[in-house]
Amino acid sequence: MIGHLQSKKALVIAVLFVFLSMGLWTSAWFEIHGSGTYTEGLEREPSIVIEYSIDSSQESISVSLENATPLLQYWRNRETITDSDTSINQQQDSDSENSASEEKSSNLDTVRIAVGLIIIVFGLCMFEAVRNSSKIWNKVSFAAWVILGLCILIQVPMSAISDFGLNDEGESSTGGFDSANNDQVSVNQFAHYSSNSGLGVEFFSLNFDYSSQGYDLGLLAEEDRQQVIDNPPKVGEEGYESYIEFDAELKAGPGPVFYWWLSLGALVFYWNRHLKSESKVGNLDS
Numbered sequence: 001m002i003g004h005l006q007s008k009k010a011l012v013i014a015v016l017f018v019f020l021s022m023g024l025w026t027s028a029w030f031e032i033h034g035s036g037t038y039t040e041g042l043e044r045e046p047s048i049v050i051e052y053s054i055d056s057s058q059e060s061i062s063v064s065l066e067n068a069t070p071l072l073q074y075w076r077n078r079e080t081i082t083d084s085d086t087s088i089n090q091q092q093d094s095d096s097e098n099s100a101s102e103e104k105s106s107n108l109d110t111v112r113i114a115v116g117l118i119i120i121v122f123g124l125c126m127f128e129a130v131r132n133s134s135k136i137w138n139k140v141s142f143a144a145w146v147i148l149g150l151c152i153l154i155q156v157p158m159s160a161i162s163d164f165g166l167n168d169e170g171e172s173s174t175g176g177f178d179s180a181n182n183d184q185v186s187v188n189q190f191a192h193y194s195s196n197s198g199l200g201v202e203f204f205s206l207n208f209d210y211s212s213q214g215y216d217l218g219l220l221a222e223e224d225r226q227q228v229i230d231n232p233p234k235v236g237e238e239g240y241e242s243y244i245e246f247d248a249e250l251k252a253g254p255g256p257v258f259y260w261w262l263s264l265g266a267l268v269f270y271w272n273r274h275l276k277s278e279s280k281v282g283n284l285d286s
Contacts, residue, residue, distance in 0.1 A: 010130045013271060017126055020264045021119050028255030030054045030157050036177040036248030038071065040213070041241075046071035048177045053255070054160055056112055075178075078218035081189040107159035111151065118148045122264075129271060142268050149261050157206050157252035164250075174246045175210040190214035190244075191225075192232045205253040213245040 032052035037045050046067040053060040065071060122144035129137035164176040172178055173185045173193065187193055193214030200207040215232065217225045219242040233239040 009274070013130050013267065014127070016267055017123060017264070020260055020267065021123065024257055024260035024264065025056050025116075025119065027257045027260055028053055028055050029152060029257045030160065030252055031255050032157065032160065032250055032252040034177070034248065034250040036174055036210075036246060038074075038244065039247050040245030041216075041243050042074055043070040048174070050177065050250075052160070052164070052250075054108070054156060055255075056115070059108070059160070074219075075185075078185070078216060081217055106163045108156070108163050111155050111159045114155070115148065115151055118144060118151060122148060126268070126271075135272075138268065138272050142265075142272070145261075145265050145268055148264075152257055152261060153204075153254055154206075160252070161208050161250065173212055173214065173216075173244070175212065175248055177246075177248055185216065185218070189216065189218050191217055191229045204258070205251060208250040208252070210248045210250075211246065213243070215239065215242045216244045217242065 030053075032050075032054070034050040034052065035047055036050075037047040039045055044067040046065065046069075048071075049064045049066060051062045122141060125137055125141040125144050128134060129141050171186050171188075173187050173190055173195075175195070175197070178185055187195075191214060193212065195210065195212035197208065197210045200209070215228050217228065220228060220239060224239055227233075228239040228242065233243075
């Protein structure tokens, strides 16, 4: 009778684990809200607002513009600087390395694979913990659950931000905000370009900030570019009208995946309590 009840509990645990794991895998993992504003160089401080959702298979991005007219005019009026302009490439202090990273899988895809593997390992550990009523395997299951949480709650948004380009080493002068709208202005088209990025942690959310500044050579006539490259103009001097400053912030918070992860943890804790109570009963019988 006891053996029958034990096997029945084991079956229920297995079904629950599969159900919760599927819920975790198919739910939205992270939801990111971002806003980037041109604080210098464009009239009326236009902004790019981004809603970014991540799950186990894809990223969904929606983009909207605030005070769009000056921004659209900026994108339309500037000239794209080609790599054949050697005077810029020689003087420029930017990242103009090979873009072989486009041929590699993204950081986010790598994390997705890691999450899938951790879930499989987690399931195998739980299977052993339930099949053998093993406290050791249950502790290993708990460790797998913690690693799964760290991977989803920290590594997923960090990888997404890296793929997005919101860091000091990105190729977009706005940390990826313009590339999300297919109007990317690359770093190597700026003179005296600099950028800064930072990370902050709040309750169950991560905040990323980014700022960049420099002189957009695409706004200048070809004969005026070299002078700006040689000496950054000051306010009122010729060429200062090409100065652009951009500030952005992204706030990343977990989606429903957080609750599925907590439910899996509750399952591990339940089985741990079951094993403890079973051990007490065994001690009393002896």
